[in-house]
Amino acid sequence: MHIGVPKEIKNHEYRVALTPGGVRELVARGHRVRVQAEAGIGSGYPDDAYREAGADIVADVDALWASAELILKVKEPQAEEVARLRPEQTLFTYLHLAAEETLTRGLIDSGATCIAYETVTDDLGGLPLLAPMSRVAGRMAVQAGAHSLEKAQGGAGILLPGVPGVAPAKVTVIGGGVVGENAARMALGLGAEVTILDKSLPRLEVLDHRYQGRIRTVYSTTETLEAAVRESDMIIGAVLVPGAAAPKLITRAMLGEMKPGSVLVDVAIDQGGCFETSKPTTHAEPSYMVDGIVHYCVANMPGAVARTSTQALTNATLPFVIALADKGWKQALADDAHFRAGLNVHAGQVTYTAVGEAFGLEVVATEQILQG
Numbered sequence: 001m002h003i004g005v006p007k008e009i010k011n012h013e014y015r016v017a018l019t020p021g022g023v024r025e026l027v028a029r030g031h032r033v034r035v036q037a038e039a040g041i042g043s044g045y046p047d048d049a050y051r052e053a054g055a056d057i058v059a060d061v062d063a064l065w066a067s068a069e070l071i072l073k074v075k076e077p078q079a080e081e082v083a084r085l086r087p088e089q090t091l092f093t094y095l096h097l098a099a100e101e102t103l104t105r106g107l108i109d110s111g112a113t114c115i116a117y118e119t120v121t122d123d124l125g126g127l128p129l130l131a132p133m134s135r136v137a138g139r140m141a142v143q144a145g146a147h148s149l150e151k152a153q154g155g156a157g158i159l160l161p162g163v164p165g166v167a168p169a170k171v172t173v174i175g176g177g178v179v180g181e182n183a184a185r186m187a188l189g190l191g192a193e194v195t196i197l198d199k200s201l202p203r204l205e206v207l208d209h210r211y212q213g214r215i216r217t218v219y220s221t222t223e224t225l226e227a228a229v230r231e232s233d234m235i236i237g238a239v240l241v242p243g244a245a246a247p248k249l250i251t252r253a254m255l256g257e258m259k260p261g262s263v264l265v266d267v268a269i270d271q272g273g274c275f276e277t278s279k280p281t282t283h284a285e286p287s288y289m290v291d292g293i294v295h296y297c298v299a300n301m302p303g304a305v306a307r308t309s310t311q312a313l314t315n316a317t318l319p320f321v322i323a324l325a326d327k328g329w330k331q332a333l334a335d336d337a338h339f340r341a342g343l344n345v346h347a348g349q350v351t352y353t354a355v356g357e358a359f360g361l362e363v364v365a366t367e368q369i370l371q372g
Protein backbone atom coordinates (compact mmCIF):
# COMPACT_ATOMS: atom_id res chain seq x y z
CA MET A 1 0.00 0.00 0.00
CA HIS A 2 1.10 3.60 -0.61
CA ILE A 3 1.30 5.36 2.74
CA GLY A 4 1.82 9.13 3.11
CA VAL A 5 3.15 10.86 6.23
CA PRO A 6 2.76 14.65 5.95
CA LYS A 7 4.54 17.20 8.10
CA GLU A 8 2.15 18.47 10.79
CA ILE A 9 1.07 22.07 10.25
CA LYS A 10 -0.86 22.91 13.43
CA ASN A 11 0.66 25.73 15.53
CA HIS A 12 3.76 24.46 17.39
CA GLU A 13 3.01 20.84 16.53
CA TYR A 14 6.33 19.01 16.37
CA ARG A 15 5.14 15.40 16.42
CA VAL A 16 5.08 13.15 13.37
CA ALA A 17 2.84 10.13 12.81
CA LEU A 18 5.60 7.53 12.34
CA THR A 19 9.12 7.09 13.68
CA PRO A 20 11.78 5.72 11.32
CA GLY A 21 11.41 2.44 13.25
CA GLY A 22 7.73 2.37 12.30
CA VAL A 23 8.60 3.02 8.66
CA ARG A 24 11.02 0.10 8.71
CA GLU A 25 8.31 -2.31 9.88
CA LEU A 26 5.97 -1.22 7.08
CA VAL A 27 8.62 -1.30 4.35
CA ALA A 28 9.66 -4.80 5.45
CA ARG A 29 6.05 -5.88 4.79
CA GLY A 30 6.22 -4.60 1.23
CA HIS A 31 4.51 -1.23 1.70
CA ARG A 32 5.71 2.02 0.17
CA VAL A 33 6.06 4.86 2.68
CA ARG A 34 6.47 8.45 1.54
CA VAL A 35 7.39 10.99 4.22
CA GLN A 36 7.22 14.73 3.64
CA ALA A 37 10.62 16.42 3.81
CA GLU A 38 11.45 17.54 7.37
CA ALA A 39 8.30 15.91 8.79
CA GLY A 40 10.35 14.32 11.59
CA ILE A 41 12.70 17.19 12.35
CA GLY A 42 10.67 18.46 15.32
CA SER A 43 10.81 15.00 16.88
CA GLY A 44 14.55 14.67 16.32
CA TYR A 45 14.34 12.46 13.21
CA PRO A 46 16.12 13.90 10.16
CA ASP A 47 15.13 12.91 6.62
CA ASP A 48 18.15 10.61 6.38
CA ALA A 49 16.84 8.49 9.26
CA TYR A 50 13.66 7.89 7.24
CA ARG A 51 15.63 7.19 4.04
CA GLU A 52 17.71 4.61 5.88
CA ALA A 53 14.48 3.01 7.12
CA GLY A 54 13.31 2.68 3.52
CA ALA A 55 11.02 5.70 3.07
CA ASP A 56 10.98 8.05 0.11
CA ILE A 57 11.35 11.68 1.13
CA VAL A 58 8.97 13.93 -0.80
CA ALA A 59 9.39 17.68 -0.80
CA ASP A 60 6.23 18.38 -2.79
CA VAL A 61 3.27 18.29 -0.38
CA ASP A 62 0.74 18.10 -3.25
CA ALA A 63 2.49 15.02 -4.64
CA LEU A 64 2.64 13.41 -1.19
CA TRP A 65 -1.10 13.74 -0.59
CA ALA A 66 -2.02 12.86 -4.18
CA SER A 67 -0.15 9.54 -4.19
CA ALA A 68 -1.20 8.20 -0.77
CA GLU A 69 -3.91 5.59 -0.25
CA LEU A 70 -3.45 5.82 3.52
CA ILE A 71 -2.60 9.15 5.19
CA LEU A 72 -1.09 8.99 8.68
CA LYS A 73 -1.18 12.14 10.79
CA VAL A 74 -1.12 13.24 14.40
CA LYS A 75 -3.49 16.18 14.72
CA GLU A 76 -6.92 16.66 13.22
CA PRO A 77 -6.60 17.87 9.62
CA GLN A 78 -6.41 21.64 9.22
CA ALA A 79 -8.56 23.31 6.54
CA GLU A 80 -5.93 23.07 3.80
CA GLU A 81 -5.46 19.37 4.58
CA VAL A 82 -9.19 18.65 4.50
CA ALA A 83 -9.24 20.22 1.04
CA ARG A 84 -6.64 17.68 -0.14
CA LEU A 85 -8.56 14.56 0.99
CA ARG A 86 -10.18 12.38 -1.67
CA PRO A 87 -12.91 9.70 -1.46
CA GLU A 88 -10.56 6.78 -2.11
CA GLN A 89 -8.22 7.75 0.73
CA THR A 90 -8.13 6.54 4.34
CA LEU A 91 -7.11 9.06 7.02
CA PHE A 92 -5.86 7.76 10.38
CA THR A 93 -5.23 10.45 13.03
CA TYR A 94 -6.71 12.25 16.06
CA LEU A 95 -10.00 13.84 14.97
CA HIS A 96 -11.97 15.00 18.07
CA LEU A 97 -14.95 15.67 15.78
CA ALA A 98 -17.63 16.31 18.43
CA ALA A 99 -15.79 19.55 19.25
CA GLU A 100 -15.46 20.73 15.63
CA GLU A 101 -18.52 20.98 13.40
CA THR A 102 -16.68 22.61 10.48
CA LEU A 103 -14.11 19.84 10.45
CA THR A 104 -16.84 17.19 10.69
CA ARG A 105 -18.67 18.65 7.70
CA GLY A 106 -15.37 19.00 5.80
CA LEU A 107 -14.57 15.32 6.29
CA ILE A 108 -18.11 14.34 5.26
CA ASP A 109 -17.74 16.40 2.07
CA SER A 110 -14.32 14.87 1.34
CA GLY A 111 -15.84 11.40 0.91
CA ALA A 112 -12.77 9.91 2.59
CA THR A 113 -12.66 7.12 5.20
CA CYS A 114 -11.68 8.81 8.47
CA ILE A 115 -10.58 6.73 11.45
CA ALA A 116 -9.92 8.49 14.76
CA TYR A 117 -7.17 7.34 17.10
CA GLU A 118 -9.14 8.53 20.13
CA THR A 119 -12.20 6.32 19.70
CA VAL A 120 -10.42 2.99 19.13
CA THR A 121 -11.15 0.81 22.18
CA ASP A 122 -9.61 -2.21 23.93
CA ASP A 123 -10.65 -5.25 25.99
CA LEU A 124 -10.07 -3.40 29.27
CA GLY A 125 -12.54 -0.60 28.49
CA GLY A 126 -9.70 1.80 27.66
CA LEU A 127 -8.75 3.91 24.67
CA PRO A 128 -5.34 2.51 23.68
CA LEU A 129 -4.48 5.12 21.04
CA LEU A 130 -5.52 8.07 23.21
CA ALA A 131 -3.80 6.71 26.32
CA PRO A 132 -0.17 7.38 25.33
CA MET A 133 -0.86 11.06 24.69
CA SER A 134 -3.10 11.27 27.76
CA ARG A 135 -0.17 10.03 29.84
CA VAL A 136 2.00 12.78 28.35
CA ALA A 137 -0.63 15.52 28.71
CA GLY A 138 -1.50 14.48 32.26
CA ARG A 139 2.14 14.69 33.30
CA MET A 140 2.58 18.01 31.50
CA ALA A 141 -0.59 19.49 33.01
CA VAL A 142 1.08 19.88 36.38
CA GLN A 143 4.22 21.48 34.89
CA ALA A 144 2.01 23.89 32.94
CA GLY A 145 -0.17 24.59 35.95
CA ALA A 146 2.81 25.15 38.25
CA HIS A 147 4.25 27.66 35.78
CA SER A 148 0.83 29.36 35.51
CA LEU A 149 0.73 29.80 39.30
CA GLU A 150 3.76 32.12 39.04
CA LYS A 151 3.03 35.86 39.34
CA ALA A 152 4.45 36.67 35.90
CA GLN A 153 1.81 34.41 34.32
CA GLY A 154 -1.02 36.04 36.29
CA GLY A 155 -0.99 33.36 38.97
CA ALA A 156 -1.34 33.75 42.72
CA GLY A 157 2.42 33.31 43.28
CA ILE A 158 2.22 29.90 44.91
CA LEU A 159 4.91 27.21 44.88
CA LEU A 160 3.25 23.78 44.60
CA PRO A 161 5.09 22.03 47.46
CA GLY A 162 5.24 25.08 49.72
CA VAL A 163 8.31 25.13 52.00
CA PRO A 164 8.76 24.05 55.63
CA GLY A 165 6.29 26.13 57.63
CA VAL A 166 4.21 27.09 54.56
CA ALA A 167 1.41 24.80 53.36
CA PRO A 168 1.57 23.19 49.91
CA ALA A 169 -0.85 24.11 47.12
CA LYS A 170 -4.18 22.31 46.76
CA VAL A 171 -4.55 20.61 43.37
CA THR A 172 -7.87 19.12 42.27
CA VAL A 173 -8.11 16.84 39.25
CA ILE A 174 -11.58 16.37 37.74
CA GLY A 175 -11.72 13.02 35.95
CA GLY A 176 -9.48 10.28 37.29
CA GLY A 177 -8.78 8.43 34.03
CA VAL A 178 -5.43 8.34 32.23
CA VAL A 179 -4.84 12.11 32.14
CA GLY A 180 -6.16 12.50 35.66
CA GLU A 181 -4.09 9.78 37.27
CA ASN A 182 -0.90 10.93 35.55
CA ALA A 183 -1.54 14.53 36.61
CA ALA A 184 -2.28 13.46 40.16
CA ARG A 185 0.94 11.41 40.32
CA MET A 186 3.00 14.39 39.20
CA ALA A 187 1.29 16.77 41.61
CA LEU A 188 1.82 14.29 44.43
CA GLY A 189 5.46 13.90 43.49
CA LEU A 190 5.90 17.67 43.63
CA GLY A 191 4.47 17.76 47.13
CA ALA A 192 1.02 19.23 46.48
CA GLU A 193 -2.15 18.22 48.33
CA VAL A 194 -4.07 16.26 45.70
CA THR A 195 -7.77 15.43 45.30
CA ILE A 196 -9.35 13.51 42.40
CA LEU A 197 -13.05 13.86 41.55
CA ASP A 198 -14.72 11.29 39.31
CA LYS A 199 -18.21 10.01 38.61
CA SER A 200 -17.04 6.41 38.44
CA LEU A 201 -16.91 4.74 41.86
CA PRO A 202 -14.99 1.71 40.52
CA ARG A 203 -12.36 4.09 39.18
CA LEU A 204 -12.15 5.97 42.50
CA GLU A 205 -11.75 2.61 44.22
CA VAL A 206 -8.80 1.70 41.99
CA LEU A 207 -7.15 5.06 42.67
CA ASP A 208 -7.79 4.86 46.41
CA HIS A 209 -6.24 1.40 46.54
CA ARG A 210 -3.28 2.37 44.38
CA TYR A 211 -2.34 5.52 46.30
CA GLN A 212 -3.21 4.27 49.80
CA GLY A 213 -4.67 7.54 51.05
CA ARG A 214 -1.95 9.80 49.63
CA ILE A 215 -4.49 11.11 47.12
CA ARG A 216 -8.03 12.02 48.29
CA THR A 217 -10.76 10.55 46.10
CA VAL A 218 -14.13 12.33 46.02
CA TYR A 219 -17.31 11.43 44.14
CA SER A 220 -18.09 14.23 41.68
CA THR A 221 -21.36 16.12 42.32
CA THR A 222 -22.30 19.79 42.06
CA GLU A 223 -21.65 20.09 45.78
CA THR A 224 -18.16 18.55 45.68
CA LEU A 225 -17.28 20.53 42.55
CA GLU A 226 -18.30 23.76 44.30
CA ALA A 227 -16.12 22.87 47.27
CA ALA A 228 -13.19 22.13 44.95
CA VAL A 229 -13.63 25.49 43.25
CA ARG A 230 -13.53 27.34 46.58
CA GLU A 231 -10.53 25.48 47.98
CA SER A 232 -8.17 24.69 45.10
CA ASP A 233 -5.17 26.63 43.87
CA MET A 234 -5.10 24.57 40.67
CA ILE A 235 -7.86 22.57 38.97
CA ILE A 236 -7.04 20.19 36.14
CA GLY A 237 -9.92 19.27 33.81
CA ALA A 238 -9.46 15.67 32.66
CA VAL A 239 -12.95 14.27 32.03
CA LEU A 240 -13.97 12.34 28.95
CA VAL A 241 -17.16 10.89 27.57
CA PRO A 242 -15.57 9.01 24.63
CA GLY A 243 -16.09 10.72 21.29
CA ALA A 244 -18.50 13.29 22.77
CA ALA A 245 -18.18 16.97 23.66
CA ALA A 246 -16.93 17.42 27.22
CA PRO A 247 -19.55 18.37 29.86
CA LYS A 248 -19.11 21.94 31.20
CA LEU A 249 -18.44 21.32 34.88
CA ILE A 250 -17.23 24.76 36.03
CA THR A 251 -19.36 27.70 34.95
CA ARG A 252 -18.29 31.31 34.64
CA ALA A 253 -20.32 32.17 37.75
CA MET A 254 -18.28 29.63 39.73
CA LEU A 255 -15.03 31.45 38.88
CA GLY A 256 -16.12 34.16 41.32
CA GLU A 257 -15.80 31.62 44.13
CA MET A 258 -12.17 30.81 43.26
CA LYS A 259 -9.20 32.44 44.94
CA PRO A 260 -7.73 35.16 42.70
CA GLY A 261 -4.75 33.90 40.68
CA SER A 262 -5.87 30.28 40.86
CA VAL A 263 -5.26 28.19 37.76
CA LEU A 264 -7.51 26.11 35.50
CA VAL A 265 -5.73 23.65 33.21
CA ASP A 266 -8.29 22.27 30.74
CA VAL A 267 -6.74 19.17 29.22
CA ALA A 268 -10.18 18.14 27.92
CA ILE A 269 -10.12 21.17 25.62
CA ASP A 270 -9.59 18.94 22.56
CA GLN A 271 -13.14 17.65 23.17
CA GLY A 272 -14.41 21.21 23.66
CA GLY A 273 -13.25 21.73 27.25
CA CYS A 274 -14.90 21.09 30.63
CA PHE A 275 -14.89 24.68 31.90
CA GLU A 276 -17.40 27.16 30.44
CA THR A 277 -14.70 29.83 30.03
CA SER A 278 -12.21 27.58 28.21
CA LYS A 279 -11.19 28.25 24.62
CA PRO A 280 -8.43 26.42 22.76
CA THR A 281 -4.99 28.03 22.98
CA THR A 282 -1.64 27.21 21.39
CA HIS A 283 1.86 26.72 22.74
CA ALA A 284 2.67 30.18 21.34
CA GLU A 285 0.17 31.79 23.74
CA PRO A 286 -0.92 29.03 26.10
CA SER A 287 -2.82 30.93 28.79
CA TYR A 288 -5.22 33.82 29.32
CA MET A 289 -7.14 35.38 32.22
CA VAL A 290 -10.89 35.37 32.88
CA ASP A 291 -12.19 37.02 36.06
CA GLY A 292 -8.75 36.84 37.69
CA ILE A 293 -8.31 33.11 37.00
CA VAL A 294 -5.49 31.81 34.77
CA HIS A 295 -6.73 29.46 32.02
CA TYR A 296 -4.29 27.08 30.28
CA CYS A 297 -6.09 25.34 27.38
CA VAL A 298 -3.58 24.00 24.87
CA ALA A 299 -5.27 21.44 22.62
CA ASN A 300 -2.05 19.68 21.57
CA MET A 301 -0.02 19.62 24.76
CA PRO A 302 2.10 16.56 23.80
CA GLY A 303 3.34 18.42 20.70
CA ALA A 304 5.70 20.38 22.95
CA VAL A 305 7.55 17.21 24.01
CA ALA A 306 7.54 15.75 20.54
CA ARG A 307 10.47 13.37 20.91
CA THR A 308 8.80 11.50 23.76
CA SER A 309 5.32 11.78 22.27
CA THR A 310 6.15 10.63 18.75
CA GLN A 311 7.79 7.47 20.07
CA ALA A 312 4.90 6.78 22.45
CA LEU A 313 2.33 7.38 19.71
CA THR A 314 4.01 5.13 17.12
CA ASN A 315 4.37 2.36 19.74
CA ALA A 316 0.58 2.37 20.13
CA THR A 317 -0.59 3.04 16.56
CA LEU A 318 1.81 0.76 14.65
CA PRO A 319 -0.15 -2.52 15.00
CA PHE A 320 -3.27 -0.74 13.69
CA VAL A 321 -1.32 0.94 10.86
CA ILE A 322 0.07 -2.46 9.87
CA ALA A 323 -3.46 -3.94 9.83
CA LEU A 324 -4.70 -1.08 7.61
CA ALA A 325 -1.75 -1.39 5.26
CA ASP A 326 -1.82 -5.19 5.02
CA LYS A 327 -5.58 -5.68 4.73
CA GLY A 328 -7.11 -2.36 3.68
CA TRP A 329 -9.51 -0.44 5.93
CA LYS A 330 -12.54 -2.63 5.29
CA GLN A 331 -11.00 -5.97 6.23
CA ALA A 332 -8.97 -4.44 9.08
CA LEU A 333 -12.14 -3.03 10.66
CA ALA A 334 -14.18 -6.16 9.93
CA ASP A 335 -11.60 -8.29 11.77
CA ASP A 336 -11.44 -6.17 14.94
CA ALA A 337 -14.43 -4.71 16.80
CA HIS A 338 -12.15 -2.42 18.82
CA PHE A 339 -10.59 -0.96 15.68
CA ARG A 340 -14.09 -0.63 14.19
CA ALA A 341 -14.94 1.83 16.98
CA GLY A 342 -12.38 4.18 15.43
CA LEU A 343 -14.39 4.80 12.27
CA ASN A 344 -15.99 8.27 12.52
CA VAL A 345 -16.77 9.22 8.91
CA HIS A 346 -16.96 7.17 5.71
CA ALA A 347 -18.03 8.12 2.18
CA GLY A 348 -19.94 11.20 3.28
CA GLN A 349 -21.63 9.57 6.28
CA VAL A 350 -21.04 9.86 10.02
CA THR A 351 -20.50 6.47 11.67
CA TYR A 352 -19.85 7.53 15.27
CA THR A 353 -22.98 8.06 17.38
CA ALA A 354 -21.67 10.82 19.69
CA VAL A 355 -20.49 12.85 16.69
CA GLY A 356 -23.83 12.53 14.92
CA GLU A 357 -25.64 13.51 18.11
CA ALA A 358 -23.41 16.56 18.61
CA PHE A 359 -24.50 18.08 15.29
CA GLY A 360 -27.88 16.45 14.60
CA LEU A 361 -26.46 14.37 11.75
CA GLU A 362 -27.70 10.96 10.69
CA VAL A 363 -25.45 8.11 11.86
CA VAL A 364 -24.90 4.96 9.80
CA ALA A 365 -23.63 1.90 11.67
CA THR A 366 -20.13 0.82 10.72
CA GLU A 367 -21.36 -2.79 10.55
CA GLN A 368 -23.85 -1.74 7.83
CA ILE A 369 -21.06 -0.10 5.83
CA LEU A 370 -18.87 -3.18 6.16
CA GLN A 371 -21.68 -5.39 4.82
CA GLY A 372 -22.23 -3.12 1.81
Ligand SMILES: NC(=O)C1=CN([C@@H]2O[C@H](COP(=O)(O)OP(=O)(O)OC[C@H]3O[C@@H](n4cnc5c(N)ncnc54)[C@H](O)[C@@H]3O)[C@@H](O)[C@H]2O)C=CC1
Pocket residue numbers: 118127130131133134135137174175176177178179180197198199200203220238239240241247249266267268269270271298299300301302
Ligand atom coordinates in the same frame (compact mmCIF):
# COMPACT_ATOMS: atom_id res chain seq x y z
N1 LIG B 1 -5.06 18.80 25.45
C1 LIG B 1 -4.31 17.79 25.05
O1 LIG B 1 -3.23 17.98 24.50
C2 LIG B 1 -4.75 16.39 25.29
C3 LIG B 1 -6.01 16.16 25.70
N2 LIG B 1 -6.45 14.90 26.01
C4 LIG B 1 -7.84 14.80 26.45
O2 LIG B 1 -7.95 14.62 27.85
C5 LIG B 1 -9.27 14.11 28.12
C6 LIG B 1 -9.19 12.96 29.12
O3 LIG B 1 -8.63 11.82 28.47
P1 LIG B 1 -8.32 10.45 29.24
O4 LIG B 1 -7.81 10.70 30.61
O5 LIG B 1 -7.53 9.61 28.32
O6 LIG B 1 -9.79 9.82 29.37
P2 LIG B 1 -10.24 8.61 30.31
O7 LIG B 1 -11.42 8.00 29.64
O8 LIG B 1 -9.09 7.75 30.66
O9 LIG B 1 -10.69 9.33 31.65
C7 LIG B 1 -11.81 10.19 31.72
C8 LIG B 1 -12.38 10.11 33.14
O10 LIG B 1 -13.40 11.13 33.23
C9 LIG B 1 -14.41 10.61 34.08
N3 LIG B 1 -15.61 11.42 33.87
C10 LIG B 1 -16.46 11.46 32.80
N4 LIG B 1 -17.43 12.35 33.00
C11 LIG B 1 -17.20 12.91 34.23
C12 LIG B 1 -17.88 13.90 35.00
N5 LIG B 1 -18.98 14.50 34.55
N6 LIG B 1 -17.35 14.22 36.22
C13 LIG B 1 -16.24 13.61 36.68
N7 LIG B 1 -15.58 12.66 35.99
C14 LIG B 1 -16.05 12.32 34.78
C15 LIG B 1 -14.53 9.16 33.65
O11 LIG B 1 -15.19 8.37 34.63
C16 LIG B 1 -13.06 8.78 33.46
O12 LIG B 1 -12.50 8.22 34.64
C17 LIG B 1 -9.85 13.74 26.74
O13 LIG B 1 -10.68 14.77 26.29
C18 LIG B 1 -8.62 13.64 25.89
O14 LIG B 1 -8.88 13.81 24.51
C19 LIG B 1 -5.62 13.82 25.92
C20 LIG B 1 -4.32 13.99 25.48
C21 LIG B 1 -3.81 15.28 25.07
Ligand SMILES: CC(=O)C(=O)O
Pocket residue numbers: 075094130133134270299300301302303
Ligand atom coordinates in the same frame (compact mmCIF):
# COMPACT_ATOMS: atom_id res chain seq x y z
C1 LIG C 1 -4.91 13.63 22.03
C2 LIG C 1 -4.53 14.85 21.36
O1 LIG C 1 -5.35 15.60 20.92
C3 LIG C 1 -3.15 15.19 21.20
O2 LIG C 1 -2.29 14.40 21.60
O3 LIG C 1 -2.85 16.26 20.65
Ligand SMILES: [Mg+2]
Pocket residue numbers: 076096270299
Ligand atom coordinates in the same frame (compact mmCIF):
# COMPACT_ATOMS: atom_id res chain seq x y z
MG1 LIG D 1 -8.25 20.02 18.29
